[in-house]
Amino acid sequence: MISLRGVGYSYSDTGRPALENVSFEVRQGEWIALVGSNGSGKSTLAKHLNALLVPMQGACFILGLDSREEENLWKIRSSVSMVFQNPENQIVSTVVEDDVAFGPENLGLPAAEIRRRVDGVLKVCGLTEKAGKAVYTLSGGQKQRLAIAGALAMGTQCLVLDEPTAMLDPEGRQEVAALLRDLHGSGITIVQVTHRLEEVIDADRVLVLDQGRLDWEGTPPQLFRLKDIGARWGLEVPPIVILRERLVAAGLITKETPPTAEGIGTALCLSSSKI
Amino acid sequence: MRFLENMSFGQYVPAHSWVHRLDPRAKVGALALLLTGIFMAGRPYDWILWAAVLWLCAALAQTNVAFLLRSIRTVLFLIVFTALLNLFFASGEPLWQWGIFRVSREGIELAWTMALRLTLLVLFANLLTLTTSPMALSDGLESLFLPFKRFGFPAHELAMMMTIALRFIPTLLGETDRILKAQLARGADLDRGSIVRRMKAFIPVLVPLFVIVFQRADDLAVAMEARCYRGGEGRTRMKPFCWRTADTAALAFCALLIVGQKLLNWVIG
Amino acid sequence: MSIVVENLSHIYHENTALQTAALEGVSLSIERARWTSFIGHTGSGKSTLAQHLNAILRPTSGSVTVDGTAVLPEKKRDKMDFREIRRKVGLIFQYPEQQLFEETVRDELAFAPRNWGVPESRIGELASKALRAVELDDSYLERNPFALSGGEKRRVAIASVLTCAPDYLVLDEPTAGLDERGREALLKLLDRVHREGTGIVLVTHDLEIAFSRSDRILVLDRGRCAGLGTSDEIAAQLYRQPVSGLVLPEVMLTALKLRERGLRAPLTCDAEKLAQALIRERRRSR
Numbered sequence: 001m002i003s004l005r006g007v008g009y010s011y012s013d014t015g016r017p018a019l020e021n022v023s024f025e026v027r028q029g030e031w032i033a034l035v036g037s038n039g040s041g042k043s044t045l046a047k048h049l050n051a052l053l054v055p056m057q058g059a060c061f062i063l064g065l066d067s068r069e070e071e072n073l074w075k076i077r078s079s080v081s082m083v084f085q086n087p088e089n090q091i092v093s094t095v096v097e098d099d100v101a102f103g104p105e106n107l108g109l110p111a112a113e114i115r116r117r118v119d120g121v122l123k124v125c126g127l128t129e130k131a132g133k134a135v136y137t138l139s140g141g142q143k144q145r146l147a148i149a150g151a152l153a154m155g156t157q158c159l160v161l162d163e164p165t166a167m168l169d170p171e172g173r174q175e176v177a178a179l180l181r182d183l184h185g186s187g188i189t190i191v192q193v194t195h196r197l198e199e200v201i202d203a204d205r206v207l208v209l210d211q212g213r214l215d216w217e218g219t220p221p222q223l224f225r226l227k228d229i230g231a232r233w234g235l236e237v238p239p240i241v242i243l244r245e246r247l248v249a250a251g252l253i254t255k256e257t258p259p260t261a262e263g264i265g266t267a268l269c270l271s272s273s274k275i
Numbered sequence: 276m277r278f279l280e281n282m283s284f285g286q287y288v289p290a291h292s293w294v295h296r297l298d299p300r301a302k303v304g305a306l307a308l309l310l311t312g313i314f315m316a317g318r319p320y321d322w323i324l325w326a327a328v329l330w331l332c333a334a335l336a337q338t339n340v341a342f343l344l345r346s347i348r349t350v351l352f353l354i355v356f357t358a359l360l361n362l363f364f365a366s367g368e369p370l371w372q373w374g375i376f377r378v379s380r381e382g383i384e385l386a387w388t389m390a391l392r393l394t395l396l397v398l399f400a401n402l403l404t405l406t407t408s409p410m411a412l413s414d415g416l417e418s419l420f421l422p423f424k425r426f427g428f429p430a431h432e433l434a435m436m437m438t439i440a441l442r443f444i445p446t447l448l449g450e451t452d453r454i455l456k457a458q459l460a461r462g463a464d465l466d467r468g469s470i471v472r473r474m475k476a477f478i479p480v481l482v483p484l485f486v487i488v489f490q491r492a493d494d495l496a497v498a499m500e501a502r503c504y505r506g507g508e509g510r511t512r513m514k515p516f517c518w519r520t521a522d523t524a525a526l527a528f529c530a531l532l533i534v535g536q537k538l539l540n541w542v543i544g
Numbered sequence: 545m546s547i548v549v550e551n552l553s554h555i556y557h558e559n560t561a562l563q564t565a566a567l568e569g570v571s572l573s574i575e576r577a578r579w580t581s582f583i584g585h586t587g588s589g590k591s592t593l594a595q596h597l598n599a600i601l602r603p604t605s606g607s608v609t610v611d612g613t614a615v616l617p618e619k620k621r622d623k624m625d626f627r628e629i630r631r632k633v634g635l636i637f638q639y640p641e642q643q644l645f646e647e648t649v650r651d652e653l654a655f656a657p658r659n660w661g662v663p664e665s666r667i668g669e670l671a672s673k674a675l676r677a678v679e680l681d682d683s684y685l686e687r688n689p690f691a692l693s694g695g696e697k698r699r700v701a702i703a704s705v706l707t708c709a710p711d712y713l714v715l716d717e718p719t720a721g722l723d724e725r726g727r728e729a730l731l732k733l734l735d736r737v738h739r740e741g742t743g744i745v746l747v748t749h750d751l752e753i754a755f756s757r758s759d760r761i762l763v764l765d766r767g768r769c770a771g772l773g774t775s776d777e778i779a780a781q782l783y784r785q786p787v788s789g790l791v792l793p794e795v796m797l798t799a800l801k802l803r804e805r806g807l808r809a810p811l812t813c814d815a816e817k818l819a820q821a822l823i824r825e826r827r828r829s830r
Contacts, residue, residue, distance in 0.1 A: 456637065461704065
């Protein structure tokens with residue numbers, strides 16, 4: 001679906017390039033997590049996926065279309081949508097349903113079709129009862145869901161999210177995480193940029209960026225088993241995953257135990273009752 | 276900063292009244308006609324007429340004049356100031372004088388006429404923003420100004436600017452509050468000293484706000500581009516306009532009011 | 545030396561259509577030697593309470609007394625004392641880098657001391673000291689704050705409140721928007737500031753930080769006090785009676801579940817610590 005080959009990008013002529021020789025593929029229906037610490041280039045990379053930025057070296061193909069060709073921009077942006085970090089600074093209209101309609105209105109769709117899409121997408125994102133309300137009455141989590149709704153209403157096949165939960169409270173983060181799981185289940189391709197590793201647990205693949213280069217690629221379990229990702233990349237393995245790894249290594253619980261409080265709690269009690 | 280809290284001024288309150296359901300273009304046109312009539316008013320019975328019209332419109336909008344009057348507080352200063360200007364500086368035979376201040380019969384008449392006109396203007400304008408969502412209002416204005424596009428008038432851009440400005444008012448208020456408090460916590464003193472000193476004391480609040488606003492403009496532009504925005508060309512509307520007989524009736528009624536007022540003036544004198 | 549909050553209530557937009565009770569009858573005592581945390585869902589009143597501690601907000605009823613000086617409801621005005629309170633109780637808002645406005649870091653750091661009337665001759669040394677406290681050096685003094693990185697900006701913003709060595713430091717979500725490295729660096733900074741004698745009051749959503757560092761935790765729920773105690777007490781309480789919007793960290797939750805089922809486990813958010821304790825416990829029972 002999306003293919004990057006040798007992509008390089010710099011914000012200034014001097015200093016380190018923001019991206020250097022990055023190549024990877026995003027396949028349809030996948031959930032990809034792009035992780036790295038601040039300054040690793042993950043936001044820059046995300047902006048290439050819907051042609052907000054074009055590569056200075058290498059090429060980026062979205063649905064087979066070269067992002068450097070200006071005539072492709074329209075098609076690319078109606079198929080790959082982006083949700084940004086700041087919930088406030090991406091919402092244009094005062095009223096919830098008007099903002100969801102913004103994208104389809106730009107596409108020049110007929111009014112009835114826009115209405116149909118807006119109603120459908122508000123339902124998927126759990127915002128139906130907020131449809132006529134003012135945007136400023138929404139919580140951070142609701143605003144991000146609104147931004148996702150606006151993206152989906154464009155008929156997008158791939159959602160790119162640039163640190164969508166960075167500015168949210170725990171409740172908001174859970175709302176967004178739950179919505180992404182639902183969307184992934186319904187077949188939408190997701191590329192999520194984040195530095196919080198507890199959000200990548202459900203991803204299909206994780207790509208680690210460090211100082212503009214793609215340093216590592218693999219599944220979440222593989223990532224968590226690596227040593228020293230804190231020192232190498234400034235990432236933190238979720239504490240519950242660390243707990244699980246230590247207990248499995250010491251033989252207190254089995255490998256099949258899920259990395260949750262419930263799972264580990266039950267497994268430990270079972271194994272201790274066997275003693 | 277108390278007035279910032281009382282934002283009943285101009286806020287849209289959703290409802291299904293007769294006025295709410297009118298086409299926004301009809302409402303803007305009606306407002307223009309009503310204002311024309313108000314600025315032609317002068318006789319005492321004219322004011323009674325307009326007060327009655329206001330009462331009627333408020334009722335049709337499922338609200339009441341008392342609620343509308345609360346919004347006057349925000350512009351009370353302006354109305355009183357204009358009235359005083361007219362009172363003391365209008366030309367005419369002075370009844371009382373003190374230096375450059377001169378009160379004449381014409382001045383008194385002008386003062387309260389102006390005050391009444393401005394008050395009615397604000398009340399009717401409020402009725403418009405109360406019954407019309409910001410989106411509908413800006414769409415309506417855009418539509419009305421479209422014929423002027425061929426002369427280079429940026430109808431769509433202005434409408435978009437209006438929508439975005441309205442959208443961010445609550446956000447900006449919250450940010451102003453936060454920055455103000457942050458600087459107060461660092462010992463800023465905004466309540467003491469001369470006018471000049473107090474204005475300088477606002478720099479620590481204004482500069483950060485400017486930075487926030489410019490960053491926001493940048494971010495928002497990128498976000499709009501990401502959603503395929505490219506100006507007004509080819510854009511459609513989810514809620515297209517639908518001109519009904521009610522809209523024609525509303526405009527006709529307002530036109531009749533102006534004619535009626537003129538007739539009354541001619542007949543009664 | 546303490547901040548005493550007594551039966552504090554605060555109503556926003558009193559006597560208007562938008563009236564909301566943000567705080568109702570909250571009482572607690574904040575000791576300078578302690579690390580106190582306020583936790584609660586968004587809108588529970590944590591920030592409102594924090595803003596009372598240095599008289600940015602005045603109570604609608606009740607009082608806040610800082611080292612003997614009382615902040616009372618608006619009827620009794622006395623501005624001079626509040627400035628003294630604000631010097632003693634430093635308040636850092638969320639995303640503090642947004643408050644920067646000067647052309648040089650030096651001027652930014654001098655803003656607060658100048659407002660408090662500190663002689664210009666002393667300001668240079670206070671500025672350098674504050675920079676060192678946030679692990680930046682004097683080379684930053686002449687730089688433009690707006691040209692710094694996000695992390696550096698936040699440190700300068702924090703330093704600008706530390707210049708007058710406040711007795712207490714109140715921080716509203718200081719780790720908001722930071723990545724792992726940034727978060728750890730900030731906590732290290734706060735630990736050191738606390739060790740050197742400044743009382744810390746932390747408003748946070750991050751229960752891991754609250755549990756791992758607080759001497760006392762205040763739980764707020766819809767403006768009311770829903771719990772006040774040590775980390776262990778509050779963790780156990782939240783497990784028995786969940787409070788909306790508060791999600792216990794997974795590791796802590798595991799420990800609580802194990803305890804409930806009769807196993808011994810320390811109440812901690814630290815995965816390594818819990819793992820070691822459980823492994824030791826298992827070896828002992830063999």
